[in-house]
Amino acid sequence: MAVVKRVVPLGVNYGISLSKLGGINNVAINVPAASLLVNRSQCIADGYNFKFYSLYSSKSSAHYKFDYRQMSQMVKLDSKRAFLVDTLAMVRRLEAQGVPSKQAEAITSAITEVLNGSLENIANSFVSLAEMQKSDLVQEANLSKFKSLLQNSQENHLSLLQHETEKFRNDIEKVRTELRYEIDKLTAGQRLDLNLERGSIRDELAKQSTGTTYLTNKLDREIHAMRAQLEAGKYEVIKYCIGSLVSISAVGLAVLRLYA
Structure with missing residues (x-):
């Protein structure tokens, strides 16, 4: 006791x-x-x-x-x-x-x-001291058990939070990687399309430049040909005019001789 x-x-x-x-x-x-x-x-x-x-x-x-x-x-x-x-x-x-x-x-x-x-x-x-000590021991045991349960619960909750945080971090990193890949893919596609459009426009411009040069040369040839034809026609007109004048003059002289 x-x-x-x-x-x-x-x-x-x-x-x-x-x-x-x-x-x-x-x-x-x-x-x-x-x-x-x-x-x-x-x-x-x-x-x-x-x-x-x-x-x-x-x-x-x-x-x-x-x-x-x-x-x-x-x-x-x-x-x-x-x-x-x-x-x-x-x-x-x-x-x-x-x-x-x-x-x-x-x-x-x-x-x-x-x-x-x-x-x-x-x-x-x-209350007797034995009962008080027994109650104290029970309370200490319950308190120790409660502390242990609380500590375990906190550790489990902290571990769960860390796991969820790590999972969210991995998901965010995955989404970021996919977004970066999609952005790079879209940028590369747009760059390729832009280069293709630029090449197509350059080809069209080259074709148009070639056609314009051809038309210019053809027009120049046509102009030169028309000039040559005009010169030839001019000489023919002058020649016909001179012949006509000589003929008219001869006819006139002949008529004058007849009536003289």
């Missing part, structure tokens, strides 16, 4: 006044007690070895004094619970105040029963 220290306050100025108890008449007993301190350091199944510390106030002194006593008697209420009371010192004190021995023992037994009942009620109101 664990070590348990329990302080039972009975009141500094509180006294138990017994006027008629066990056939005692005109006897008043005041038992001043500040508190009782029980140190249950050793507990054996069939026997107890307890040390009792009592704190009491003296009529001749204004201060409290600690009194360490080895218990001289053990009184049992039942077979399950034992309470230690220094009955011998209490009986001696009552006898010193003029109380008969039997009455002193009866008073001591009654006070012991009252203290036993009070301590039992107080003991029932509190």
Whole structure:
């Protein structure tokens, strides 16, 4: 059984006044007690070895004094619970105040029963150290389990987030690569089409230039031919004009000769 220290306050100025108890008449007993301190350091199944510390106030002194006593008697209420009371010192004190021995023992037994009942009620109101330690251990185990679960949950959540982040990063990189490939492909296609159009336009311009040159040369030849024809026609006209003039002149001269 664990070590348990329990302080039972009975009141500094509180006294138990017994006027008629066990056939005692005109006897008043005041038992001043500040508190009782029980140190249950050793507990054996069939026997107890307890040390009792009592704190009491003296009529001749204004201060409290600690009194360490080895218990001289053990009184049992039942077979399950034992309470230690220094009955011998209490009986001696009552006898010193003029109380008969039997009455002193009866008073001591009654006070012991009252203290036993009070301590039992107080003991029932509190939790034992073993139960408290057990509850603390359970709470610590639950807290440790909760911390472990929380840490595992955080690690799993963090791992899941990292996995999702890596997946998103890979998807973004894949989309970026595909987009870059499509842009390069579109740029190359447009460049090829532009080069083809440029070559086609150059070929058309070359064809048009060749046709224009051919037409120019042909036109020049036609012009030269027309000039030659005009020159030839001119000479023919002059020749015919001269012949016509000579003929007309001859005819005129002939006519003049006839009429002359």
